[in-house]
Amino acid sequence: MWKFIRIAVIVIVVLLGGVLIVAATKPDTFRIERSADIKAPPEKILVYIADFHRWGLWSPYEKLDPAMQRDYSGAATGKGAVYSWASDGKAGAGRMEIADVSPTRVLIELDFAKPFESHNMAEFTLTPGGDATNPDTKVTWAMYGPNLFIGKVMSLFFDTDKMIGADFETGLANLKAEAEKAD
Helix, strand or coil: CCHHHHHHHHHHHHHHHHHHHHHHCCEEEEEEEEEEEEECHHHHHHHHHHHHHHHHCCCCHHHCCCCCCEEECCCCCCCCEEEEECEEEECCEEEEEEEECCCCEEEEEEEEEEECCCCEEEEEEEEECCCCCCEEEEEEEEEEEECCCCHHHCCCCCCCHHHHHHHHHHHHHHHHHHHHHCC
16 A cells, blocks of 8 residues: 555656646747737727726726726826726736837736736737728737746646637727727
8 A cells, every 4th residue: 555655656746847847948938919900090999908998898808807896097098007906706906007108009017916926018019001091900919928937837737828819819809899880
């Protein structure tokens, strides 16, 4: 019996060590991004991104917890606008601050407190196309930052690009519907 327990412990230690070694070889940074074409000029789309009060119209994260606590501070819109949230559900807790806005880009400092602390950047890039009578904008939603060791381990068991990417695709589809409706 003790021999079996000793062998089981050795196997578990070797497997755990293998997981940790493989995780250590993962990249130190990550980037997840998705894009969508929206039949509207960048300035029509930008108002939905640079105003946290409008995120409820299109962001899939706003629908994760109806009881989520929200707080807006700083500038009303654009650079310096701050949005904090806290949820006992799937949304966790964190803070976003718009760090920079231009006619074709919004850069957001994204800090999560729950379920795991992390500090990332979210970036929306708007690439205009088409013409004045038929505008078309490619909108790219990206999140990037350091790939902490816990993230490296989790990436062995979960495809975070696929999970977060699916949220981005939903958000971009919602943004498209809103911007094209308004246009």
